[in-house]
Amino acid sequence: MSGEPLLRAAVPPVEEGSAEDAWTGPAWVPTRALGRTVLLTGLLLVAGVALGRVDLVLLAAPFAIGGALALRRMPRSAPQVTIDADEEHLVEGGSVDGGLTVANPDVIRYDLVVVRTRTSPWLELEKADRPFAVTVPVDGWTGIDLPGDALRWGRHDVGPAAARVAACAGLLACRPVVTPARGVRVYPVTEPFAAVEAMPAAAGLVGNHRSRRPGEGGELAGVRPFAPGDRLRRIDWRVSLRTRDLHVAATLSDRDAEVLLLLDVLGEAGTSGGVKGTASVLDTTVRAAAAIAEHYLKRGDRVSLLEYGAAARRLRPATGRRQYLTVLEWLLDVRADVSDQAPTEHVFGAHHVSSDALVVVLTPLVDPRSADMLASLTQSGRYTVAVDTLPAGAAPPQRSPWTPLATRLWRIERDNVLGRLREHGVPVVTWAGAGSLDLVLRDVARLASAPRGR
Amino acid sequence: MLASITRRLERARTVLSRATLVPLLVRGGIAVSLMLAVLVSWPASVVTSELVVPLLAVAAYPAIAPRGRGVTAAILLVVAGWVVDTTWEDARIALWRVLALATLLYLGHTLAALAAVLPYDAVVSVDVVATWLGRAGAVVLISAVLTVVALGLADELSGSAFVIATLVGLAGAVGATMLLTRLLHRTGN
Numbered sequence: 001m002s003g004e005p006l007l008r009a010a011v012p013p014v015e016e017g018s019a020e021d022a023w024t025g026p027a028w029v030p031t032r033a034l035g036r037t038v039l040l041t042g043l044l045l046v047a048g049v050a051l052g053r054v055d056l057v058l059l060a061a062p063f064a065i066g067g068a069l070a071l072r073r074m075p076r077s078a079p080q081v082t083i084d085a086d087e088e089h090l091v092e093g094g095s096v097d098g099g100l101t102v103a104n105p106d107v108i109r110y111d112l113v114v115v116r117t118r119t120s121p122w123l124e125l126e127k128a129d130r131p132f133a134v135t136v137p138v139d140g141w142t143g144i145d146l147p148g149d150a151l152r153w154g155r156h157d158v159g160p161a162a163a164r165v166a167a168c169a170g171l172l173a174c175r176p177v178v179t180p181a182r183g184v185r186v187y188p189v190t191e192p193f194a195a196v197e198a199m200p201a202a203a204g205l206v207g208n209h210r211s212r213r214p215g216e217g218g219e220l221a222g223v224r225p226f227a228p229g230d231r232l233r234r235i236d237w238r239v240s241l242r243t244r245d246l247h248v249a250a251t252l253s254d255r256d257a258e259v260l261l262l263l264d265v266l267g268e269a270g271t272s273g274g275v276k277g278t279a280s281v282l283d284t285t286v287r288a289a290a291a292i293a294e295h296y297l298k299r300g301d302r303v304s305l306l307e308y309g310a311a312a313r314r315l316r317p318a319t320g321r322r323q324y325l326t327v328l329e330w331l332l333d334v335r336a337d338v339s340d341q342a343p344t345e346h347v348f349g350a351h352h353v354s355s356d357a358l359v360v361v362l363t364p365l366v367d368p369r370s371a372d373m374l375a376s377l378t379q380s381g382r383y384t385v386a387v388d389t390l391p392a393g394a395a396p397p398q399r400s401p402w403t404p405l406a407t408r409l410w411r412i413e414r415d416n417v418l419g420r421l422r423e424h425g426v427p428v429v430t431w432a433g434a435g436s437l438d439l440v441l442r443d444v445a446r447l448a449s450a451p452r453g454r
Numbered sequence: 455m456l457a458s459i460t461r462r463l464e465r466a467r468t469v470l471s472r473a474t475l476v477p478l479l480v481r482g483g484i485a486v487s488l489m490l491a492v493l494v495s496w497p498a499s500v501v502t503s504e505l506v507v508p509l510l511a512v513a514a515y516p517a518i519a520p521r522g523r524g525v526t527a528a529i530l531l532v533v534a535g536w537v538v539d540t541t542w543e544d545a546r547i548a549l550w551r552v553l554a555l556a557t558l559l560y561l562g563h564t565l566a567a568l569a570a571v572l573p574y575d576a577v578v579s580v581d582v583v584a585t586w587l588g589r590a591g592a593v594v595l596i597s598a599v600l601t602v603v604a605l606g607l608a609d610e611l612s613g614s615a616f617v618i619a620t621l622v623g624l625a626g627a628v629g630a631t632m633l634l635t636r637l638l639h640r641t642g643n
Contacts, residue, residue: 033567036526040563044533055540055552058604059533062560062597064629069593112571112582130474133578135585142579169589170567 027175028075034171037067070169073108078174079136080105081115081163083182090150090186093275098125098146098158098184104136111135112166115144120156122274123184124148151274153188153286155332157181187328189275190291221250258302258317258354261289264363264370265309268336270391281364284389286331288362288431293327305330308363308373309337317354358383360437364390365428371417378426385440386421386428469574476578480569485517487562488528494554496535497543509535516562520569529559549605556601557594564590 044060047053084099102113116131125148134142150156159181165174223239226246234248263285272280279287293303297319304317305327315330353359359382363370377384395407418428427440492513493501500506509531516525536555539545568586572578 031567031570032521032523032525033563033570036529036563039526040529043530047533047537051537051541053540054604055536055547056533058552058597058601059536059556059559061600062556062593063563065596065600066560066564066590066593068629069589109585111585112568114571114573114576127577130472131573131576133476133572133576133582135579135581164571166567166571169564169586170571173571 027078028167028172029175031166031171031173033169034067037063037171041067066169067171070171075106075108075110075165075167075172075174077106078177079103079110079113079163079165081161081177081179083117083159083161083179085158085182085184090184092150092153092186092189094150094186096123096125096148096150096184096186098123098128098148100132100144100146100161101141102134102136102144102163103141104138106167107138108167109135109138110165110167111169113142113163114166115161115163117146117159117161118181119146119158120154120184122150122152122154122186123156123158124151125158150184150186151276152272152283153186153332156184156186158184185329185332188286188290188331190287190294223247224250257296258304258357259292259296260317260353260357260359261292261303261305262359262361262363263289263305263307263334264361264365264367264389265307265311265334265337266367266370267364269364269366270394278393279391281366281389281391281394282334282336284391284431285362286334288387288389288436290328290331292360292437294324297321297324297327303327304357307334307337308361308370310339311337317357353377353380353382355381358385358441361386362389362431364388364394365414365417365421366390368417371421374421374426375424378424384426385437386426387436388418388428388430472575474575474577476583477569477572477574477576480565480572480583481517481520481574484520484525484562484565484569485514487558487565488513488516488525488532491532491555491558491562492528492535494551494558495532495539497539497545499543500535516566517569520566525563525566529563532559547605549602552605553598553601556597560594560597561590564593 041060041063044056044063048056048060080103082101082103084097084101086096086098090096098119100115100117102110102115104110112133113136114131114133117128119125119128125146128146128148132144134144136142146158160178162176162178164176166172167174223236224247226235226240226248230248236247236249239247265282265285268280268282270280270283271278272283289305293305296303300319302317302319303323305313305315307313313330313333315327318326359377361370361374361377361384363374363386365371365386365388374384374386396403398404421428429436429440489510492506492509496506496509500509512524512531513528516522516528518524532555536551540547564586568583572582
């Protein structure tokens with residue numbers, strides 16, 4: 001024992017030869033055509049020699065000459081395939097410029113490169129479902145354009161792409177070279193949305209909504225006698241002259257508000273037909289959320305988003321154009337929650353929702369948990385508006401003769417739930433673009449003006 | 455059984471609906487080359503009889519399955535016909551027949567090599583086929599010159615054709631072996 005402590009490197013040692021193993025050279029394999037060339041050349045030559053026939057040797061000549069010409073230089077490296085896709089802001093329905101580039105770093109020409117690519121079904125790229133056969137010159141590249149349209153919002157993939165090369169007149173072929181997919185972000189198209197009605201509770205210090213508190217603002221609240229502390233420019237001279245006493249115009253202060261968009265992702269229903277087709281629940285949810293967020297963010301309000309599902313993704317409240325872009329990015333990752341795990345109570349508890357926020361719940365009201373959540377939010381005194389996102393013709397697939405009847409029963413039950421929600425004071429409105437929320441916002445604002453507490 | 459037939463029919467319908475022109479032309483080229491080669495090589499008595507139908511079917515099969523062994527089988531069938539015609543039927547070794555056979559067999563072989571790596575539904579660039587046919591044309595031209603020279607030489611040195619064939623054959627066999635060895639050496643790396 002030397003007494004010295006045994007030290008060992010914290011970083012695991014690099015195994016010998018691992019670097020070489022990691023770089024596996026391009027795998028060029030002989031094709032059946034090469035086997036045929038060798039077999040026929042040999043057979044015809046041997047037969048020519050055995051039978052003493054020059055003509056058989058001459059029949060073998062093209063095979064031998066062709067093989068020798070083709071194999072005089074051998075390929076050494078594999079092709080490089082890159083996928084190009086739009087980096088710019090794409091909106092569904094817009095055009096996408098995809099492309100594939102095959103580069104040849106080798107010393108010989110690639111006689112034939114067959115490139116195949118997969119694309120998301122929501123990217124309609126021209127001829128993307130077909131393989132492309134091109135040649136690539138020595139030390140050069142060949143590009144393949146894939147123009148097309150983006151049909152639906154979301155993150156879509158162009159790729160993975162695979163290239164298989166045949167060189168030396170098809171006598172040698174390369175094992176497929178696969179390139180990983182490239183993502184394209186397609187933002188939802190926002191339906192025009194405007195809500196002219198007042199926010200139920202404008203809470204911030206500055207903003208566009210007239211609050212119910214007096215203060216510096218633009219909305220006239222009334223005329224009252226002058227009091228110490230009033231600004232001179234607030235004096236209403238016309239009233240003062242008439243009454244022979246100083247009067248000032250009192251205004252309501254302008255405040256901003258917080259809007260929480262709660263997206264119910266517990267289930268997906270209906271068939272999405274892209275931007276020009278029918279809308280599924282998630283389509284309506286995402287497009288409506290984008291439109292509502294755009295509207296309120298333009299007015300200077302704070303908007304936050306929350307997913308009602310097991311993942312419970314959340315976007316903090318903020319304001320401005322930057323938040324709008326963040327909202328759009330956040331919406332791209334909205335997926336239907338297929339797990340059976342229930343959304344936990346502590347995530348969706350009313351204490352997480354600001355008491356002054358307007359909560360807009362986008363829900364198909366298919367899952368009973370959604371109705372419970374809405375009722376509990378309203379019970380806790382939050383200003384809640386439910387937007388029904390279920391498509392009009394949504395129905396389960398026909399499995400038995402009883403399916404239509406069962407669907408009808410389910411519809412009646414759902415109408416019952418909607419009625420009970422309305423009784424509890426939750427306005428439910430079907431999404432219809434511009435002005436969808438005006439009617440219900442008026443009701444909520446009226447409720448908000450009433451004394452609170454129970 | 456019925457299900458498998460239906461599946462095959464369905465697949466054939468998909469193939470036909472998706473197929474593009476250039477791969478179809480390439481496959482047509484294989485069939486035409488090998489069928490013409492059969493007609494040139496086999497004795498006239500066979501070509502004019504009903505026996506020609508199965509022969510043509512074997513020659514046309516590589517157009518449907520260019521990746522399989524059908525191409526080798528079709529080429530060997532042509533060579534067999536040639537040997538039968540010139541040995542048993544005792545036909546004269548005409549220059550045009552040797553030239554035509556060498557050209558047609560090589561065309562069938564190289565087009566099959568192209569069709570084997572070219573999917574039937576591919577969008578094909580014109581360069582691919584032009585380069586391929588250009589190279590095949592060069593090979594055919596070189597071997598045609600060789601054929602003309604060699605057959606002329608054989609006629610002049612009539613009687614010693616056996617020696618010439620032996621020498622050329624041995625050189626070719628050595629060349630082919632070297633080719634194979636070199637290839638195995640490269641791919642083994």
